[in-house]
Amino acid sequence: MTIDQSTNDMPTASTLISSALQERDRQMLQDIAHRLLAHGSLLRSRSSEKALYDWAVEHLPWLEEWAVLLGLKIILQRDDRLLMAVPLVPSMTRRLRRDETLVALALWYDFDVQVREEGAHEVYITVRDFNESFRSKFPSITPLSASRFKEILRGFARFNLIETDWTDDFSDSVIQVLPTLRFAIPFPDIEEWLKVANQFQEETEEPLTAESLQGEDVEAEEEPAAQEDSSEEEE
Secondary structure, eight states: OOOOOTTTSOOGGGSSSOTTSOHHHHHHHHHHHHHHHHHSEEETTSHHHHHHHHHHHHTHHHHHHHHHHHTEEEEEETTTTEEEEEEOSGGGOOOOBHHHHHHHHHHHHHHHIIIIITOOSSEEEEHHHHHHHHHHHOTTSOOOOHHHHHHHHHHHHHTTSEEEEOOSSGGGOEEEEOTTHHHHSOOSSHHHHHHHHGGGOTTOSSOOOHHHHTSOOOOOOSSGGGSOOOOOOBO
């Protein structure tokens, strides 16, 4: 008895990646895929990512085909010169801890204000200013310890949500909030932000409002980040 193997031999034309694809293109696609899976985005402003970004934009259909198979959506923001891979399935998302969520909310608000109201193209904030801003937004919540806050910032930097410039005095360190943060926590407007932020205001008599956030800043302690971490429990 002979076995017909014709059904077992998959034609070359039906393979996902064409055998005609040049080796350089294969390598670029692989490098971009690794970068997006590890960090979530490409930023053309970085010299190490410029070539990858340009190739990805030129061959966007290939990248989008790869992303669909993994449950990702490719977002290209030409004005910001960034490309992101946003998860569409729960198994590929990361659940933030409570303190990480609070930091992300505070950074999102400061970014939104500077871009939408002040017309900023790049958003920078010192750790000292962030602590003061954080207290004005969440007065009932104990500020994070310096070590925990630095750990959170490093995690956000790893996923290309921010960039940091560390100084000897941690309070003088500078946080650059990147546009990618808008897609990591995509609030359509400030009202939606307030709904989420107020969930953390259990001990505050008055809920946050857009008007209260535009009032005078709450006077912060000189080193608020030096206090003990309040909680690392998950939401």
